[in-house]
Amino acid sequence: MDTLTHALSGALVARLIVARGPVPLAALPGVGAAGRFGAAWGGGAAAPLPWQGVAVGVVAGAFPDIDIVARSFGDVAYLLHHRGITHSLLLLPLWAWGIAALMALAFRVTRGQRGGWKSLYVFACAGIGIHIAGDWITQFGTMLLAPVSNQRFGLGSMFIIDLAFTGTLLAGLALAAVFPRRRWPAGLGLGAAAAWVGLATVGQFEALDIGERHARALGVAAPVVTVMPRPASPFNWTVTVFDGQRYHVAHVNTRRSEALQADADSHFLRRFSAPYLPAGQAVWQTVPRFGEAGTPAWVQEAWNAEPFAFYRWFAQTPALLQVQQDADGERCAWFRDLRFEFPGREEGPFRYGVCLPGVGQGAGAPARVFKLEDGQRQPV
Numbered sequence: 001m002d003t004l005t006h007a008l009s010g011a012l013v014a015r016l017i018v019a020r021g022p023v024p025l026a027a028l029p030g031v032g033a034a035g036r037f038g039a040a041w042g043g044g045a046a047a048p049l050p051w052q053g054v055a056v057g058v059v060a061g062a063f064p065d066i067d068i069v070a071r072s073f074g075d076v077a078y079l080l081h082h083r084g085i086t087h088s089l090l091l092l093p094l095w096a097w098g099i100a101a102l103m104a105l106a107f108r109v110t111r112g113q114r115g116g117w118k119s120l121y122v123f124a125c126a127g128i129g130i131h132i133a134g135d136w137i138t139q140f141g142t143m144l145l146a147p148v149s150n151q152r153f154g155l156g157s158m159f160i161i162d163l164a165f166t167g168t169l170l171a172g173l174a175l176a177a178v179f180p181r182r183r184w185p186a187g188l189g190l191g192a193a194a195a196w197v198g199l200a201t202v203g204q205f206e207a208l209d210i211g212e213r214h215a216r217a218l219g220v221a222a223p224v225v226t227v228m229p230r231p232a233s234p235f236n237w238t239v240t241v242f243d244g245q246r247y248h249v250a251h252v253n254t255r256r257s258e259a260l261q262a263d264a265d266s267h268f269l270r271r272f273s274a275p276y277l278p279a280g281q282a283v284w285q286t287v288p289r290f291g292e293a294g295t296p297a298w299v300q301e302a303w304n305a306e307p308f309a310f311y312r313w314f315a316q317t318p319a320l321l322q323v324q325q326d327a328d329g330e331r332c333a334w335f336r337d338l339r340f341e342f343p344g345r346e347e348g349p350f351r352y353g354v355c356l357p358g359v360g361q362g363a364g365a366p367a368r369v370f371k372l373e374d375g376q377r378q379p380v
Helices: 003-017 051-072 075-081 091-113 122-134 163-178 184-218 268-273 299-305 305-316
Strands: 226-231 236-244 246-253 283-290 316-327 331-337 352-356 368-373 377-378
Touching: 003 051, 003 122, 003 163, 003 184, 051 075, 051 091, 051 122, 163 184, 184 226, 184 236, 184 246, 246 368, 268 316, 283 316, 299 305, 299 316, 299 352, 299 377, 305 352, 305 368
Parallel strands: none
Antiparallel strands: 226 236, 236 246, 246 283, 316 331, 331 352, 352 368, 368 377
């Protein structure tokens, strides 16, 4: 999800936790006047005001995306570490403590309000937690167990930017502003967002079924079916069936019975959605993973080159894009990841190539990695 949506979700979950206050500790659910919960809220001090909790939720909801700084260390660092330790469930308590402590200090300096980090900790935990959940539902994947494991986990049912999902969060916050002493508006907004994810997951299973049926029609014995969420509708999907050598790819809408017509004057959502056809009208294209029959054997060598390990780990549906060989004998193989390419996007991101040394570079020269950006080779 985008950082703005994360911040909104953090604000809404914080708003669900605390109503307009201040709220006495004894009035909180499950908290006795003796204060068994009081110690956790800062030595018996009153709970924070609602705006403070929401402010912490906003900061915590956006915080994990601070790992964008990895991009300043290069593309490889970004791919290896984005959605890594700052998105880890194992490290969530530590990050929440840091945010709660900093926000408590900020409130003390700017507002003159005394209070410890413990009174804000629950909001920080909730904000980071809902950020992690928001990234987990997308297909990019999140390293939930970093730094113990770099395995990416993802439900894969939501496109990275979903206006309807963001809209439910905004509606929940707007209702909460109208009814400032009630928690139900925040609950309603979060519930609507969860229901939208559920609807997208239904579309995901329908897309998987379309892929499995096509695999059976092809007679593929052990297919790998991958479905990728697309913009404008929870029922727009790119379906790939991998037969061991080739991807069979189609852009489908799992609920549409007739093709959607769109032209240059149509609303942008309609234009984005029109390429996704009903399952019965789907156009299946074939994309060889490592090229056609005449592809040079060194392409496989390039793919297996040690400097390219980061991309083999990252790419979910890798495919050869093109090969190049210059007069000095340098050989370059360029690859793409099909999950980032869809109708309406002229050139997908995360296109990388491996260049094997030519005769003039010496037999011991290492393979080099480049990225393809705007049709130009750029160093990594």
